[in-house]
Amino acid sequence: MSVLELIDSHCHLDAPEFDADRADVVARARAAGVHAQVIPAIRAADWPALRRLCADTPGLYPAYGLHPVYLADHRDEDHARLRDFLAAGDAVAVGECGLDYFIESLDVGTQRRHFRAQLELAREFSLPLIVHARRAVEEVIHTVREIGGLRGVVHSYGGSEEQAAQLWKLGFCLGIGGPLSYARALRLRRVVAQMPLQQLLLESDAPDQPLAAERGQRNEPASVAAVLDLVAELRPEPREEIAAATRDNARRLFNLAPA
Template sequence: MDALFDNLVDSHCHLDAPEFDADRAEVIARARAAGVTTQVIPAIRAADWPALAQLCAGDSGLLPAYGLHPLFLAEHRPEHLEQLRARLRQGDAVGVGECGLDYFVDGLEPELQRLFFRGQLDIAREFDLPLIVHARRAVEEVIHSLRAAGGLRGVVHSYSGSIEQAEQLWKMGFFIGIGGPLSYSRAHRLRRLVTQMPLEFLLLESDAPDQPLAEQRGQRNEPASVAAVLDVVAALRAEPREQIAAAIRDNARQLFGRRAKPLFPQPLR
C-alpha cells in the first residue's frame, strides 16, 4: 500500500465505547491494516473522561478530546464545565467535544443544551483548542453561536446541513466532517457538497460504532471504514485517491496538531 495511506486519520471515533470492549485491540489493528493510523476520540460525558485518558495514554495513535455531548444532557451538571477545564489542564487533549446541539431527539431541553454548548465554546477559546461539534437539526443555530462567540476553530462532524451553511462554517475556520452516510446513493445533498467544496476544509470520520457504510448497514462500524469513505470521495470528485488522502492528512494535522506531539505517524519508507 502506498505510504500516504499510512497517514489516514479518523477525525471522529468512539473507540472507548462499550461496543469495543471485547475486541478493541483487533479493531485498532484492522484500522491500521487499512491505513487508518490515527483516531481522534471525543468524549461524551464527564464520567468517561478518566477511562478515555487511560486508553489514549497507552497508544500514541489514539488522541483524546473531552466534552459534554447534548444527547447525554441528563447526566451533565454545571460543575462539569469547571471539571472540563481541570481535565484540559492535563495537556493530553487535542480538542473540546463532542459538544453541540441536538434538536432531533425529543426531551432535550434546548436552553440547557445551549448552556453547556456555550460553556464549552468559552473553554475551547480559553485553551485554544479546536471544537468537535455535533449539530443535528441545529446547524443554523450552531453557526450563529460560533459566530457570536468568535475566535474559534474546529469541525462540525457528521455534517447534515446545506452547501450554503457549510460555506459559512469554513469561512469561520471550521472543517466539515464526513463519514459513512456519504456511501448511501440517496445522500444526494451530501454528495453534492463533497463534490463541490474546497478539499482543504474536508475531514473524514467513522463515528464508530455508529454510522456504518451502506453495505454494512445494521452492523457495528469500525474506524477502518474511513478508507472506504476516502474511496467514495475520490470517485465523486474524480480526483486521485492519493491526492485526497494527503490533503485529508494535512487538514487533520492542521486542526488537531497543536497539543499532542507527535500526532501522526510518519509514512513508512
C-alpha cells in the same frame, strides 16, 4: 489499490461495543491505513478511562466534552471539571459538544448552556471544537460567530452547501463518514463535491454510522478507507491527493505529530 495513510477524525473507540476486541479493532484500522484516531468523549464520567486508553495506545488522541444527546448525565459543575481536564494538556480538542434538535425530548435551553460553556473553554485554551449539529447547523453557525475566536469541525455534516461555505469562513472543517454511502445522501454528495479540499476530514464515528452495505452492524475505524473511496468518486483530485489532504487537515486542526 494502495493503502494510504489516513486519520479517523472522529471515533468512539472507548465505547463498550469495543471492550471485547479493542486491540484487534485498532490492528484492523492500522492495516487499512488508519494510523491515528481522534477519540471524543460524550460525558464527564468517561473522561478518566478515555485518558488512560489514549495514553496507553499509540495513535489515539483524546478530546473531552459533553455530548448533547446525553443531556441527563451532565451537570453545570462538569464545566469546571472540564477546565481541569483541558488544563492537563493532553486534549487535542473540546468535544463532542453541540446541539441536537432531532430528539425533541432534549431541553433546548440546557443544551445551549452546556454548548456555550464548552465554546468558551475552547477559546480559553485555544483548542479546536468537535461539534455535533443535528438539525441545528444554523444555530451552531450563529453561536460560533457570536462567541468568536473559534475553529473546529462539524462532524457527520448534514447541512447545506451555503452553510458549509459559512463554516469554512469561520474556520470549521466538515467531518464526512458512512452517511455518504446512502442513496438518499444527494445533498451531502453535492457538498463533498464542491467544498474546498482543505475543509474535508474523514471520519468513522465508530461504532455508529456504518456504511450502507453494513447497516445494522458495528462500525469500525477501518471503514475510513472506504469513505475515502466514496469521496474520490465525487471529486476531481486523485485518491492519493485526497488522502494526503485530509490527513494533513486533521494534523493541522488537532495539532497532531506526524506518524
